[in-house]
Amino acid sequence: MDTTTDQHTPWVLQFTHAQYGPFVDCARQYAALFRDTPYKVCTVYLTGAPDEAVIQGSASDEVVFLNQSKQQVRGLKLRAIGKLRRLLGTRRFVLCIAHRAKPIYIALLASQLPVIGVHHAFGDYQRWSRRFFVKRFKQRLALLGVSDATCKNIRHCMPDWPDWPEHRLATLYNRVDxxxxxxxxxxxxxxxxxxxxxxxxxxxxxxxxxxxxxxxxxxxxxxxxxxxxxxxxxxxxxxxxxxxxxxxxxxxxxxxxxxxxxxxxxxxxxxxxxxxxxxxxxxxxxxxxxxxxxxxxxxxxxxxxxxxxxxxxxxxxxxxxxxxxxxxxxxxxxxxxxxxxxxxxxxxxxxFTDAEARIRFKRLLQQFAIHLP
Missing domain, CATH: 3.40.50.2000 (Glycogen Phosphorylase B;)
Known part of the structure; x- marks a missing residue:
């Protein structure tokens, strides 16, 4: 892990669960949102060992592998939280984009950053513990679904959340290059x-x-x-x-x-x-x-x-x-x-392209009341 201090360049932390299946391309999609901007993107994989193909596929300024085992990402995930905190201290991070429930949980506990949680599956909030947790952090957490159907499912799982801010849940479609x-x-x-x-x-x-x-x-x-x-x-x-x-x-x-x-x-x-x-x-x-x-x-x-x-x-x-x-x-x-x-x-x-997503993402940052420096 690079520990070089950089307190001038603004960085976006992208935190994802794994490097199998579609998640490397998901990392590429979100890194592409910051192309031709002053922001650099550090993509962190919670599980999995360093892999050159994953590094290339992530299309990020830096890629970090926490290399956590399945056993280590159960329970409180204290080891992963500690590793992420150390990384956060090495440079000026201004935003976190976390894919799936475990990275959202770790990012919220390891940082004080605004966090955008991206959901790629149905049923993520069927567990009451997850609903309780994200409600606790709703002031600095916004949620994205990869389709309107995903957002509808999140809402369906939250019938007891009348105070969840409507403007902090939105759709940002997946896309292809x-x-x-x-x-x-x-x-x-x-x-x-x-x-x-x-x-x-x-x-x-x-x-x-x-x-x-x-x-x-x-x-x-x-x-x-x-x-x-x-x-x-x-x-x-x-x-x-x-x-x-x-x-x-x-x-x-x-x-x-x-x-x-x-x-x-x-x-x-x-x-x-x-x-x-x-x-x-x-x-x-x-x-x-x-x-x-x-x-x-x-x-x-x-x-x-x-x-x-x-x-x-x-x-x-x-x-x-x-x-x-x-x-x-x-x-x-x-x-x-x-x-x-x-x-x-x-x-x-x-x-469903990166160019269209960049336009939509800028609007969503305003909707979520996230103001990047």
Whole structure:
């Protein structure tokens, strides 16, 4: 940990729980809010060892790994609080952005900074202890949800908080760096070769954990009903792994010919392969945001999204939403396969960008009454 004292340059502390899954890109997104400003960003990972790829992906002026174990981040988290306090004493920090409940808790106890807590999941305030804690610090804590659905869920968990300031809860959508994402994506031919997919087939795809929340069972049934009206030789391709691997394969064997469905298992950096698809379908019961839809749109792939999934429906346009039953899904898949123009692409890809988020974030700082020097 760097202990060089810097009391002149203003720093923003970004504190996140882990470096797996989407959280490195979340760190990049929030570091990007301060690009071309006088503020430097120090991103701190509560768990996980130093990793060069994480450092590069965080796009921050400095990256610190507290390297706490699962056991150490249970209970009072005194060791993590002490480490963070020592870091805070090394320079002039003016704001903390904390992702998820544990970093919010540690940041509030380790500092006197204004803290913006970012929530990426539903149900974060179902525990009374968390509700009690953040209420205690409401004067210097503001909350962000990554979608309107996330904020609605936070409010739903707070019915006994009539005095929680309405202006200190707001939405700041997740976003993608379109240029970087498109540069990472393989061509249609390359992606199909690497995934082992036929060059001329119509590919309907889903990417996600094989878990009840993702509801790939609905996807299989919907595709089975739509298949005869889709281009000849259509193939359903499911990327991901999880505890429903065997049941979903059994359902697919009942509903579909073996040549019309492919389970590809876990594929690292799956977003690189999206140009292999002709249609992307999101059947999740719950999505706080649904960044996978933007990854599909950036590849030029038409999307179909379940209308009651939460944040995902906020990303997709009304014309590509379907009700949570196989017949509605089948009709949406057929309609999308027959459509040639998707004007919602441009609107969505402009709305969910770093540039748009910077404009929104400046307004939110005023709304939260956070005045940076």
């Amino acid at each position: 379109i240029a970087v994402l498109q540069a990472q994506q393989l061509s249609r031919k390359q992606a199909r070769v690497q995934l082992g997919l036929p060059a001329d087939a119509f590919i309907v795809a889903n990417v996600g954990r094989l878990h009840p929340d993702k509801d790939q069972a609905l996807l299989i049934r919907g595709f089975a009903q739509a298949r005869s009206a889709l281009p000849a030789g259509a193939i359903l391709t499911i990327i991901g792994s999880g505890r429903l691997d065997i049941p979903l394969k059994a359902l697919a064997a009942e509903e579909l010919p073996s040549e019309s469905v492919r389970f590809l298992g876990q594929v690292d950096f799956a977003r690189r392969y999206f140009q292999a698809f002709d249609q992307f379908v999101l059947t999740s019961k719950e999505e706080t945001f649904g960044i996978v839809l933007l990854e599909a749109m950036a590849a030029g792939v038409p999307v179909v999204c379940r209308d009651d999934c939460g944040g995902g429906a906020e990303v997709a346009a009304d014309e590509v939403l379907f009700a949570a039953d196989a017949a509605s899904l089948a009709q949406a898949m057929i309609n999308t396969a027959q459509t040639r123009h998707f004007p919602y692409y441009t609107k969505a890809l402009e709305k």
